[in-house]
Amino acid sequence: MRLEVEITGKTFRSAAGGTHEVLAPVRFALQSGEVGVLIGPSGCGKSTMLRIILGLDHDFAGRVARPPEARIGMVFQEPRLLPWRSVEQNVRLAAPDVADAKLAELFKILELEAHRNHYPGELSLGLARRVALARAFAVEPDILVLDEPLASLDDALAGRLRDEIATLVASRPVMTLLVTHSLDDAVRLGDRLLFLSPRPARIVAEVPIGIPRDRRGEAEIAAIKAGLAQRTQGDRTERDVS
Amino acid sequence: MLRLLSFALFLATWWIAALFVGGAKLPPPPAVLEVMIAEASSGALFLHLGATLARVTLAFVLAMSLGSAIGYLMGRVRLADKLGDPWLILLLNLPALVVIVLAYIWAGLTEAAAIAAIAINKLPTAVVTLREGTRALDRSLDEMASVFAMPRWRAFRHVVLPQLAPYIAAAARSGLSLVWKIVLVAELLGRPNGVGFEIGVAFQLFDTPRLLAYSLTFAAVVLVIETLLVQPFEARATRWRPRAA
Incomplete structure (x- = not known):
């Protein structure tokens, strides 16, 4: 490609x-x-x-x-999460085919495990950015x-x-x-x-x-x-x- | 608790006023309650209330679904907005009475005419509210959905609809209060049953207790529907917002 x-x-x-x-x-x-x-x-x-x-x-x-x-997996400058959906739903809506294990791994790497059920309005900007990254990675983008x-x-x-991005880029x-x-x-x-x-x-x-x-x-x-x-x-x- | 107190205050004021004005013009609460019980035990109260509620439901559902669809279209498509706008202004400013009378003349004194007339009265406000809501949609989230190739329906359900929910709730709320008011006029003018019809009869006989019995029962039903249906829906639609401390 x-x-x-x-x-x-x-x-x-x-x-x-x-x-x-x-x-x-x-x-x-x-x-x-x-x-x-x-x-x-x-x-x-x-x-x-x-x-x-x-x-x-x-x-x-x-x-x-x-x-x-x-x-396409995209991380926008602002996180652009859906405020009315939980962190996990936000990721799953963009990546409906993501396996549970893969999602768990992503959340672990990005330290989002504790925030799965939180709404974006309850997150700091840093956390919201990590959710946006998780969403982009979860779609296994080309x-x-x-x-x-x-x-x-x-x-x-x-x-x-940055290391995580490098790992992902190397993995596929x-x-x-x-x-x-x-x-x-x-x-x-x-x-x-x-x-x-x-x-x-x-x-x-x-x-x-x-x-x-x-x-x-x-x-x-x-x-x-x-x-x-x-x-x-x-x-x-x-x-x-x- | 506060609500109960407020209600008690209302009853007390009414009772005192009734003592001053006299029973013919303003009957005291027990007299009205007596009529209510009599009408309820004969079944007439439920029959009329049921007929009115059925009309309200049908007209409301019709106007909300049609109005929301048209409003969404007008908010999204420029051409639809340009074409629809003059009609919208016309409908918004057309008196309810004109619509009802014309509907009865053109379609006869039928159930369909009554429901259509009520729906047409409510339609433009739903259109306007939903058009505003659609115009206020967050473009950046649309872009997100498009970049992640979300299928249309999923994007509509999860990206668009939650943004429209407050507008739908607002349209439902203002629309419902409008329908409550108009349905009685439509019944008064051309239906053989319903709360509006009964109020018309009571008016002709100057039967104030009966008039109040029907009006207050109707108001109570409106109140119950507002608190049990409309408010929970609003609360659900906005549950993701961080609550004020």
Whole structure:
């Protein structure tokens, strides 16, 4: 399976009648088992791009080729849980075929066991985000889209969830698209980093990371980051930083 | 407890007022109770009450289901909203009496005409309430359902319906009170039974105890249905909201 994105442009018409260009031509592809990371300043059009890729916005120029039978798991920026359904129901509604054992395992990993029967209104934002992650994982997705999934979580938990995401990505051939502000998350999780410009967004640099995820120790990660820092000062040509 | 106290206060006020005004205009509670018991033991009270309740139920169900469907459609589809809006404004402002009289003229003094007339009176408020509710639906949850490829029915039942529930409850509540009022007029004008018919007869004979006996029994039934049916439904629909301390 392969996800191909070829957006040639996207404009918004404002209430005043003017048009604003949100996306410049953007083009990239993702393979199964690959983690692509979109990094860019806030408000650059990342969310618009995600909406187009997910098929929620059809009003754009270009095309997105997504395997039609692909199951999508998504973690939105806000958790987007159903407030009138319990935590477990929220997950099961999105993933009706999930096995009890699998669900129990997910809840254990994400430390949600005690909250199965709570309603989202009774959860902290951190917990609600974990439920959103559980929901996305429970559908056993072919395409996993994570929009700032680790924002507003404490470092220890963010680190653990990052490991969980890495485990999931390794366990099945899933195409993952991660949107983040954190270079650290990007370097730890990504196979290919796509740096976006301010609005209208275009890809200013595409940086593949050669070292497999499970062999990236702290030293390697520091080295990759140093390489990236050098690049941002110097040229922005295509080069493997590893 | 407080409710009982409030009811006792009402009875006391009534009794005292009856002493001042005199039995012909405002009979004291025991006189009214006497008529109630007499009518109940002859079975007439239950017959008329039953006829009225049947009309209320039919008209209410008809208006709620049709009104909710139209309101949802108008809230979702722009074209439906544009087409339906003038009709809605017309119906909203049409006096109940006009609808009832016209229904009886066009369809005859029949049961169907009465029920249709009551339903038509209630319909527009249900449409307006549900349209507002549909417009207020959370788009981000729709998107979530669409991304996770929830089948239409599941998304409607678990994502849309719970958001509409407070609006449905509000429409049911205001609609029910409207139907209670209109059903009596429709019965007065063109039905041979029901509480409205009895009140009409009592009015012609200036039989105040009888008039009050029927009105108060009717009011009691309304109260019971409100507390036993409508309020529990509302409570159930909003049970997920964190309760105020």
